Amino acid sequence: KAVVSTQSTGEDLVVDTAQRIMDSKHGDLVRELNPSFKVPQKPFKRMDYREALEYCRENGIRKEDGTTFEFGDDIPEAPERKMTDMIGVPILLCRFPKAMKSFYMQPDKADPIVTESVDLLLPNVGEIIGGSMRIYDETELAAGFKREGISPDNYYWYVDQRKYGTCPHGGYGLGLERYLMWLLNSGNIRENCLYPRTAERCKP
Numbered sequence: 001k002a003v004v005s006t007q008s009t010g011e012d013l014v015v016d017t018a019q020r021i022m023d024s025k026h027g028d029l030v031r032e033l034n035p036s037f038k039v040p041q042k043p044f045k046r047m048d049y050r051e052a053l054e055y056c057r058e059n060g061i062r063k064e065d066g067t068t069f070e071f072g073d074d075i076p077e078a079p080e081r082k083m084t085d086m087i088g089v090p091i092l093l094c095r096f097p098k099a100m101k102s103f104y105m106q107p108d109k110a111d112p113i114v115t116e117s118v119d120l121l122l123p124n125v126g127e128i129i130g131g132s133m134r135i136y137d138e139t140e141l142a143a144g145f146k147r148e149g150i151s152p153d154n155y156y157w158y159v160d161q162r163k164y165g166t167c168p169h170g171g172y173g174l175g176l177e178r179y180l181m182w183l184l185n186s187g188n189i190r191e192n193c194l195y196p197r198t199a200e201r202c203k204p
Contacts (some may be wrong), residue, residue, distance in 0.1 A: 009043050010120050010129045018183065030151065031140075034185040044090040049114065052093055055083060058059050081126040091121040097191055103144030104158075106133035106170075125182040131172020138162040 018039045021027060028071055030037055047055075052075065055061075057068050061079045069075055075083075084091055095114040105115040120129035135141045141162055145152045152159055180192040190196035 010118070010131060010174070011042055011090075013174065014090070014120065014122075014128070014179070015040060015042055017179075021183070030183060034183065036187065037183065039059060040090050043119070044092050045087065046092050048094050049096045052080075055087075059086060060084070061086075072099060075098050077126055079160060080121065084121040084126060085123050088123055090139065093119045093121055101132070103148045103150060104132075104134050104141065105169075106135050107140075118172075122177065122178075122182045124185065125178050127175075128178040128182065129172050129174045131170060133170040135169055136166045138169070 003198055020115065021030060025101070050071065053069050053071065053073075055077070056079065061082055062068055063073070063079075069079075074159055095108055095111070096117045096119075098105070098115050100115055101115045105117050108114050108116050110162075118129075119127045119131075121127055124201035135144060137157060137179055141159060142152065145155070177189050177192040180186070181189050184192070186192055
């Protein structure tokens with residue numbers, strides 16, 4: 001499926017970048033700060049959203065109110081990170097429900113209530129990559145606008161890309177500070193930001 005290409009691209013980026021760093025002169029700095037770091041092996045574990053819900057139920061990972069996660073629930077950062085740390089390996093978490101994702105994410109052809117989407121979760125950090133295949137059909141995009149109550153007038157340029165020609169495509173974003181947090185095993189993401197935000201700091 002198309003989402004596999006997005007998974008593989010993110011996986012390759014994380015592993016290749018880590019390997020290049022460790023093979024460079026900067027590898028000694030990583031080994032000093034994080035002596036136990038090892039470049040992860042591919043392929044990463046694949047897990048569907050539904051499988052994540054089942055894992056949480058079986059392992060006592062619950063919502064703040066003590067209830068179990070059900071289909072359609074967003075798994076917040078803390079329980080998601082707990083699940084990732086318990087599994088102990090990088091996870092490509094796939095196929096989130098359409099109702100909880102952005103209007104532009106491509107529905108899965110075989111299961112239209114979920115999207116061709118993926119998050120990359122790393123132990124001790126959580127999510128560092130979020131991505132998906134994008135809707136490339138103008139009619140499907142219009143339905144996404146309507147579902148989310150968004151006026152397409154502000155996105156005319158986005159609609160025109162579908163109207164005048166496009167192709168199946170996807171995209172993702174990587175949190176650089178989160179990647180560094182994983183690589184260096186630092187305890188707080190602020191340690192990896194050039195200008196971290198704090199409660200009493202308004203400017204660098």
